[in-house]
Amino acid sequence: MIEAIRAALGSTGDGEINISAYDTAWVALVKSLNGDEGPQFPSCIDWIAQNQLPDGSWGDGIFFLVQDRIISTLACIIALKSWKIHDDACKKGVFKRFENGDGQFVCYARQxxxxxxxxxxxxxAADQGSFPGDDPVLQRAKSYSRAFLRERRASDQLNDKWIISEGLPSEVGYGLDFPWEACLPRIETRMYLEQYGGSHDVWIGKVLYRMNMVSNDMYLKAAKADFGNFQRLCRLEWHDLKRWCDKISNIETYGVASRGALLRAYFLAAACIFEPSRAAERLAWARAAVLAEAISCCLLSNVDDACACNKTTAEWLVQEFTNGDDIADSYEYSPARRDDDGPNSPAWGASSLAGVLRELVNLQASGNAAVAGCLRGAWIEWLMAWTGKETEKASRAGDTALLLARTVEICSGRRCGTEKDLDLLLRDYSKLQQLTRCICSRLATEAPALIESNAVNQNGETMDKIDALDRMVGLEMRELAQCVFRSGGSSVDRETRQTFLHVTKSYYYVALCSPETVEHHISKVLFEDVV
Incomplete structure (x- = not known):
């Protein structure tokens, strides 16, 4: 199938249509294959800069159609902003041309x-392409188009006047229910396989017509085969994870449903990091997440004096984890011991979990001393946070998010060194950590209460989950997206920036979705065959 698709595309030659600003912008986003931070095709950037229309937009210069102008202009602005060049071309308020005096976005007057x-x-486009400091017209475009689509969905009127596509209502529904902040790549792909119409999609002009190079069954068959390969790999990895989890003793003692927690953690990792060559990163994320949850439950298990127990038990766990191979294998060495401690006490649990943690570090390091040292440093920093004055749930959630991102980066081979060293050397890395910690802290602790409180917006209307979350962390999410997607001049490589975004989006997804929705997606993405 791959060769057939390559041959079909190759047979088109240069084609007989004019250059598309929209397509050129997407090509301009391709990163240099040499490993530097520049574009692979700088001539595309030059073309975009040289072909901006007099009103500041991009698209067909003779025939004005809002769909062409809007998506072309957004794509070109994103391309220019991604490489931090030609900023002057992005500040002309071009989208105001499509906004009339009533706050509507239209193709032409009196349509x-x-x-x-x-x-x-x-x-x-407006949902994904807005950064802090951008023209407010993008937010107005997002609000208007979202309200229009929600009204159409409520009245069951999502059929289109330009295309006949069975999957369009479902595609629009998914886009409304999962804004870009909560849209995980493999979930979106799995749903789109059911929404893509292939050869059944028909466009409406003066007559009906099809675009076989855009929608055909060969593409769909190849995409399903690729996703099936992904699912088979995931099931093998999940089998190995279950075997690892079964070896962990007493983990359910601390309120962690080991297999359930591990499956959810693995699903979130696989939904974000799906490439076959990145199995080590997926597995590292999943194992770190479930073990961090078990340790957290252990440290919170003394309800009589939680803060004191947290500090004492955490200090003992750090000592046991750090020096476990050098001290006697005896409970007598625990400074957290009390006369009434038993096998299910925090100190006993800390000793057991410290051993599991040492084994996990050895497993992930695969004999690499440098990697093992970095992993130990990441875990010790996370554990030591429990011994400080700030032990609120919010700070713990943010610290865990950073632990996951750091673990993925270390196991990928992209990062090896202490976080203090990285903070000093890379200011951009520190900014990523700051935003990730802040967003994930608020999503894990404030989101449930805000959503349940039926908060109202500035118009006095009750906000839904999406509105509530956007009000809470929307600005910070756009700032994080700016750090991730503006690659020009960044001291942190693209893959590392993406890791922090993946972890943050997984927290956003969990905050937005009900447990039933998460279970449904786990089944669809990992276990239900694509037919």
Whole structure:
């Protein structure tokens, strides 16, 4: 199938259509294959800069169609901003041309109706393409298009006037329910396999027509085969994870449903990091997440004097984890011991979990002393946070998010060194950590209460989950996206920036979704065959 698709695309030659600003912008985003931070095709950037229309937009210069102008302009602005060049071309308020005096976004004056597909393209582009400091028109475009699509969905009127596609209502519904902050790559792909119409999609002009190079069954068959390969790999990895988890003794003593917690952690990792060559990163994320949850439950198990227990038990766990191979294998060496301590006490649990943690570090390091040292440093820093004055749930959630990101980076081979060293050398790395910790802390602790409180917006209307989360961390998420996608001049490589974004988006996804939705997605992504 791959060769057939390559041959089909190759047979088109240079084609007979004019250059598309939208397509050129996507090509301009390709990173240099030489490993530097520049674009692979700088001529595309030059073309974009030289072909901006007089009104500041991009698209067909003769025929004005809002769908063409909006998505082309958004794509070109994203391309220019990603490489931090030609900023002057991005500050002309071009989208105001499509906004009329009533706050509506239209193709032309006095048009009779809107297009669902055009509004959906506008919504997704405005949802994903807005950075702090951008023209407010993007937020207005997002609000208008989202309200339009939600109204259409409520009245079951998601059919479009430009395309006949069975999957369009489902695609629009998914986009409305999962904004970009909560949209994990493999979940989106799994759903789109059911939404993509292939050869059944029909476009509407003066007559009906099909675009076989855009929608055909060969693409769909190849995509399903690729996803099936991903699922088979995931099931093998999950089998290995279950065997590892079964060896952990007493983990359920601390309120952790070991297999359930491990499956959810692995699902979140695989939904974000899905490439076959990155198995070590997925497994590292999953194992670190479930062990951090078990240790957290252990440190919180003394309800009589939680803070004192946290500090004492955490200090003992650090000592046991650090020096476990050098001290006697005896409970008598525990400074946390009390006369009434038993096998299920925090100190006993700390000793057991410290041994599991040492084994995990050895497993992930695979004999590499430098990697083992970095992993130990990441875990010790996380554990020592429990001994400080700030032991609130919010700070613990943020610290755990950083632990996951650091573990993934260390096991990938991209990072090896103390976090203090990285903070001093890479200011951008420190910014990523700061934003990730802040966002994940708030999502884990404030989101449930805010959503349940039926908070109202500035118009006095009750906010749904998406509105509530955007009000809480929307600005910080856009700032994080800016750090991740503006690659020009960053001292941190793209993959590392993506790791922090993946972890943060997984927290956002969990905050947004009900447990039933998460279970449904686990089944669809990992276990239900694509047919």
């Amino acid at each position: 009779s109706n809107q297009s669902v597909s055009a509004m959906y393209n506008l919504y997704r």
